[in-house]
Amino acid sequence: MKKLILVLILSTPLGAGGLFAQDIKAYQNYDFVAGDKIIFADDFQDSQEGEFGTHWKLKEGQAVVNKSGDEKAFFLMKFYTKLLPRVKTAAYLPKDYTIEFDAYLDEGYDSNPGIRILLMNGEEPAVTIETSRDYTTFYGPSSTTLNGDNPKDFLAENYFNKWIHYAIAVKGGQVKVYMNQYRVMSVPEVELKASYLMVGGDYSEGKTMAFKNFKLAAGGDQNLIGKAFTDGKYISHGINFDVNKATIKPASMGEINAIAKILKENNSLKLEIGGHTDADGDDASNLKLSEARANAVKNQLVSIGIDGSRLTTKGYGETKPIGDNKTFEGKAENRRVEFVKM
Numbered sequence: 001m002k003k004l005i006l007v008l009i010l011s012t013p014l015g016a017g018g019l020f021a022q023d024i025k026a027y028q029n030y031d032f033v034a035g036d037k038i039i040f041a042d043d044f045q046d047s048q049e050g051e052f053g054t055h056w057k058l059k060e061g062q063a064v065v066n067k068s069g070d071e072k073a074f075f076l077m078k079f080y081t082k083l084l085p086r087v088k089t090a091a092y093l094p095k096d097y098t099i100e101f102d103a104y105l106d107e108g109y110d111s112n113p114g115i116r117i118l119l120m121n122g123e124e125p126a127v128t129i130e131t132s133r134d135y136t137t138f139y140g141p142s143s144t145t146l147n148g149d150n151p152k153d154f155l156a157e158n159y160f161n162k163w164i165h166y167a168i169a170v171k172g173g174q175v176k177v178y179m180n181q182y183r184v185m186s187v188p189e190v191e192l193k194a195s196y197l198m199v200g201g202d203y204s205e206g207k208t209m210a211f212k213n214f215k216l217a218a219g220g221d222q223n224l225i226g227k228a229f230t231d232g233k234y235i236s237h238g239i240n241f242d243v244n245k246a247t248i249k250p251a252s253m254g255e256i257n258a259i260a261k262i263l264k265e266n267n268s269l270k271l272e273i274g275g276h277t278d279a280d281g282d283d284a285s286n287l288k289l290s291e292a293r294a295n296a297v298k299n300q301l302v303s304i305g306i307d308g309s310r311l312t313t314k315g316y317g318e319t320k321p322i323g324d325n326k327t328f329e330g331k332a333e334n335r336r337v338e339f340v341k342m
Contacts, residue, residue, distance in 0.1 A: 027253035034238030035217030041332040044072035057084040073212035082200040091195035098220035099168040106207040107160035119194035126194040133159035148185030246292035274338040279325035291315025
């Protein structure tokens with residue numbers, strides 16, 4: 001077995017509020033890049049409130065979809081709840097992949113852990129990544145337990161009653177875990193044999209435990225973005241927006257920062273930013289929304305130092321699908337931002 005080495009990244013204070021109260025400028029150094037090929041994604045918008053999530057299977061316990069502000073979330077409702085994404089193939093985790101989700105934990109949990117990600121090898125977890133008020137905890141092979149300290153503004157009682165964005169990047173034997181804009185854990189070498197994943201948690205009565213905006217994608221590497229531009233186009237599924245709005249979610253900045261870096265290193269590079277939607281909703285509204293989102297991405301790139309004359313924008317709405325709009329997975333593929341070399 002390979003020797004396991006842990007590097008902890010000490011985090012500076014985040015600032016008041018949770019993910020959606022943050023200034024997007026706080027993510028100026030964020031370097032997480034989501035995978036470019038969707039394996040599974042669920043924002044729960046097509047799941048009925050008060051019912052179990054349409055795109056999940058119940059391993060044990062109980063969970064229900066309900067509203068959280070403008071979005072829907074999956075609320076765990078029983079101790080030892082374990083959930084499986086509905087993915088067509090049994091073994092779907094590639095060598096390199098990323099996992100993203102937002103997690104919420106009620107203050108009544110005190111020191112109890114929150115949402116767990118279990119990377120499964122057969123019936124047993126090869127790795128468990130556990131969220132909690134004090135640490136992000138990594139349970140690895142041979143019962144190895146490693147802790148990454150939470151940023152100060154998410155430590156102890158400051159952790160509760162707010163949505164926190166988690167991002168996990170697995171690259172071969174390397175694992176990185178991000179909490180909002182901070183990297184809180186880096187495991188540079190681990191023998192990781194996992195073929196599928198579960199989401200779990202230990203609910204206590206009357207205390208909210210939930211997650212939302214779950215996404216699993218293959219790939220995830222800043223270098224891949226540069227290579228994509230040599231072929232003329234980069235398709236991004238890592239730039240996300242508030243529901244039915246053109247407001248960029250702060251966690252999208254890892255990808256936007258990487259694209260800005262490439263533009264700064266290649267002064268002659270010019271790009272068209274194209275917004276794309278799935279086929280749900282009104283055609284005209286989708287076209288308008290996709291154009292507004294493309295403009296939002298351009299404006300963000302300009303705000304971090306890119307000359308606006310190098311960027312054009314266009315909204316394509318649902319007119320250029322790359323997936324089947326009759327399937328859940330196809331719709332997730334179609335919701336994207338494309339950067340085309342001009």
